[in-house]
Amino acid sequence: MIPQPRMYFTASTSPAATGALDELTRRYGQTPLEEADVIVALGGDGFMLETLHKLKGRNLPVYGMNRGTVGFLMNVFSPEDLPRRLAEAEEEIINPLSMRARTVSGDIREELAINEVSFLRQGAQAARLRIFVDGKLRLEELVCDGAIIATPAGSTAYNYSAHGPILPIGSDVLALTAVAPFRPRRWRGALLPKTAVVRFDVLDPAKRPVMADADGRSVRDVVSVEVLSQPAICHRILFDPGHGLEERLIREQFV
Template sequence: MPRETFRNIGLVARSGSEQALYSLRQLVHFLQQRGCNVIIEKSLDDELGDLGLQAGSRKQLGESCDLVVVVGGDGCLLGAARTFAGHDVPVLGINRGRLGFLTDVLPSELEHRVGQVLDGDYRLESRFLLDMELNRGKRVVGHGAALNDVVLLSGDSVHMIEFELLINGVFVYHQRSDGLIISTPTGSTAYALSGGGPIMHPAIDAIALVPLNPHTLTSRPLVVDGNSEIKLRVTSFRQEPLVSCDGQDGLRVQHDDIIAIRKKPQRLQLLHPPGHDFYEACRSKLGWSSRLGDG
């Protein structure tokens, strides 16, 4: 069965990056040579205005494009994921950041790898996101979405916070700590990894809950089914804590607020060039040994 053909290509990039701009211009030239219609995000119009390209909002790109290419780091792709997951448009990442777990096409391989994708030679992964809802009494006072993680933090205070955790309506524990990371498999190699959480293969349908400096030696990361509904109720703190999605500006949490977290109905369609291997990415990005006996 023939693979999908990509003709209308949307471009998103990290603003203000000379490296990203260089790769963008290279990419535009290559795509036009391949006969593709290129549409750039409006924020790039000032930097690429001399090319005379059509520009649109991310919403417009999601509605009109067959493929969106993100040029930047994983953080840039995280922001794009929250928009394009709702439009079911596949996303491909060109790495102009640091680690590059999500943006896995190297700039030196840009034309070769993108050419393979345009020829229908690629891997398609479906990654789930989390929906976060902040409830105050009977009112919803905030919400957000995360491809990596939702994090409850003690905020500006060095003091611990206290909260209760419920999963599918069942009380799990009352905890004193600096907070809690609620991570998808995609986010398991990000902040959750720094907090001592498990690395989860992207195909796993699970959510990891990783305590931040808990005030007990027996509190350990917990992995639950990906369809679980997770609720946190903040019961005690010195200053108002924060809840943040993918490291964005956080929302202030008040006493007895309920933070509800569940899987988002829409998923991110993430493209990889042929030969992509999650374990090879772990070896190269995390410094794992490449063969037995390596130090």
């Protein structure tokens, strides 16, 4: 008999997720977070990201069950035999990006992003961005609706919708993808080493304001943003055997 780990269940506010929370806690109990061996997150991908951000520094694995829509980071929901599924689960380690944004008023805001850091025009006019990589000017001017730096784990999200590449989960690269680029007209983005430090300067921020966003945490009216990977921070995600991120990233390219 497989011993039952100490599980802490958490759920989004959707009826499907709260109903699952009630069912699972009745069946398996609810361990206080401070005493838990594993976190079971019930919801969609957005709730999984929210859970990982809240758990930063706790070094606890998170096993998600899909009670949302897409569920790319989640496992199939079933209340049956959860201790066995947890015992057999495969672990993936994800390192987030850090975003350090400076605003027009001089404020500094720092956030972490598991999926991507994105830049979007705030008004009717296109953004004008200047891009540096490791202190070297790489693109004098990118006129666009925005730009994205995505991790391998986040490469199938907003990055993929903007026609960016899907990155293998074990690759030490980041995807830099333009959103609706106007100039250079045929610029397709870039693949950068995971160690790269990328800086975006906003040209003409008064006339063409830009916001920066790290997994839904937004900073408006930025003038410069620095983005780099944080290998010292590790998020642990559990997947059912044969359904880990590597398999999902490959499968996503053939649908």
